[in-house]
Amino acid sequence: MAFEPSQRLVRALAEAQGESAAADWLERLPSLAQEAIDGRELTVERVQAPGGRSSMVVLVRRPDGTQGALKLAPEAAHPERERAALAHWNGWGAVQLAEVESPDGALLLERLHCEVSLRSLPEAKALLEAADLVRKLWVAPAEGHPFETVEERTGRQSGPMREAPQELTPLVDAALAARDSLVASSPELLLLHGNFRQGKVLGGDRTPWLAVGPDPLVGERAYDLARLVRDRIDDQIATAAGSPATRRRINRLADSLDVDRERLHGWTLFRAVESGTRALAAGRTQDGEMLLEFASWL
Helix, strand or coil: CCCCCCHHHHHHHHHHHCHHHHHHHHHHHHHHHHHHHHHHCCEEEEECCCCCCCCEEEEEECCCCCEEEEEECCHHHCHHHHHHHHHHHCCCCECCECCCCCCCCCEEEECCEEEEEHHHCCHHHHHHHHHHHHHHHCECCCCCCCCCEHHHHHHHHHHHHCCCCHHHHHHHHHHHHHHHHHHCCCCCCEEECCCCCHHHEEECCCCCEEECCCCCEEECHHHHHHHHHCCCHHHHHHCCCHHHHHHHHHHHHHHHCCCCHHHHHHHHHHHHHHHHHHHHHCCCHHHHHHHHHHHHCC
C-alpha cells in the first residue's frame, strides 16, 4: 500500500518545521510506515483521511484481529511527550495506548470513530461534553515528567509575535502583557492537553467521547480551556453579537469548570493573538485575520 501524506500534512509541517526539514521526513514517511507495520505484524486497512496537521494515521488490525490506529509523527512534533501523557491518563478521558513502549517512536492506539467528533453535535451540547471531558485530563503530572511548562511554551512563542506587522502592535502588546501577568502568578501545575478543542474529541466504544492528539504541557487549567473558547470561530465571527457572545462563553466555561474568569480571558487573548500572528506569517491570511478579529473582541 502507498503511504502518501496528505497535502494538508505537507503544508502544515512545512509551516511548523520549515520546508527542508518537513521534506526530509515526508520523503522517509512511506518507509517508516511500512517498517512500523511490518515490525508489529499489522494489517493495513486504510490511511485516515483527511488526516491531521502533524502526523499520519493508518487504520490497522493487530495480529489478534483487534482494530487499532498507528500514528506516525516527526520527532519535532514530540510523539514521546504524547506517549507519556497518554500513558499517564491510561485511557481516562483520552485514547488508550495499545503498546506502552515503542522501538521506533510510532504510536499504536485503540481505534476510535475518527469520522465522529464533538463538532458533529449542536454547539451547546458540544461545549457541555467538552467541558465534562477536559476536566478528566487535568491531573497531577508524574514525578520526573518530560513536559514543558506553560511559561516555557508561551515564552518561546512570544518572540515571533513581536515581529508581527506594526498595525498589530497594540493587540500584540496587550496579549504579551496578559501573558506576563498570568505566568507571574500561576495557581496550579497540572497535566494539560495543550490543544484541546471539539475536533480533538472523537467517538469511542468503551466510552462515548475520548480526547486525541494532545500537545501536552503542565500548567493551569485556564490555559487549556482558552483554545476551546474560540471553537467554531467562523460561526462566532458571523454573528452580530460577537463580542458579548464571546464574553458569555468565557464566563460560562469558566464557571462550569471552576476556573477564574479573568485568567481564562487573558489566556484566550494570548492564544488567539499568537495563533493569528503565526497564521499571517505563514501566509494563511484569512485564518489570521479571523483570529485577530476574534482577539480584538476580548
